[in-house]
Amino acid sequence: MLTLEKNSLSEEIEELVSLYGENRGSLLEILGAIEKKYGYISEFAQQEVARLLNIHPVEVYSFISFFSFLHSKPQGRNMVRMCKTIACNMKGADNISAVIEKELGIKFGETTKNRRVTLEYTNCLGMCDCAPAMLVNGKIYTNLDVEKAIKIINELK
Numbered sequence: 706m707l708t709l710e711k712n713s714l715s716e717e718i719e720e721l722v723s724l725y726g727e728n729r730g731s732l733l734e735i736l737g738a739i740e741k742k743y744g745y746i747s748e749f750a751q752q753e754v755a756r757l758l759n760i761h762p763v764e765v766y767s768f769i770s771f772f773s774f775l776h777s778k779p780q781g782r783n784m785v786r787m788c789k790t791i792a793c794n795m796k797g798a799d800n801i802s803a804v805i806e807k808e809l810g811i812k813f814g815e816t817t818k819n820r821r822v823t824l825e826y827t828n829c830l831g832m833c834d835c836a837p838a839m840l841v842n843g844k845i846y847t848n849l850d851v852e853k854a855i856k857i858i859n860e861l862k
């Protein structure tokens with residue numbers, strides 16, 4: 706079993722590389738493990754992964770950018786993911802998103818200064834029949850309206 710109790714991040718990444726394989730096909734497992742432990746993948750970690758896999762750091766960064774569950778910056782304690790797919794949009798998700806942004810004073814893709822909330826868009830959550838929907842810390846909220854969304858957001862602040 707993998708232990709992530711080593712002192713240095715470099716040693717941890719070396720362990721991950723030896724566990725999952727020294728090639729770019731292991732990027733998802735390696736970066737996923739770093740994200741799981743630290744909540745994001747720092748620039749240093751990205752460079753270390755690139756060095757150990759003998760690939761360019763830009764490739765690692767691009768990979769992180771492609772997957773919405775990987776992050777290159779620290780995230781808030783609470784993760785709010787608003788569905789941006791068509792069924793939710795047709796039921797007013799855009800308006801709710803704008804209200805949430807105003808309530809928190811940040812845009813989607815950003816984290817509040819106190820690091821309590823990060824806003825992200827997501828694709829369909831599979832709850833189209835009770836749109837609009839959003840995911841908060843893994844819990845799905847459906848049939849959202851402005852009042853319901855503000856109440857949920859205010860509990861996270």
Ligand code: FES
Nearest residue numbers: 788793829830832
């Ligand atoms: S489109 Fe939003 S849950 Fe399906």
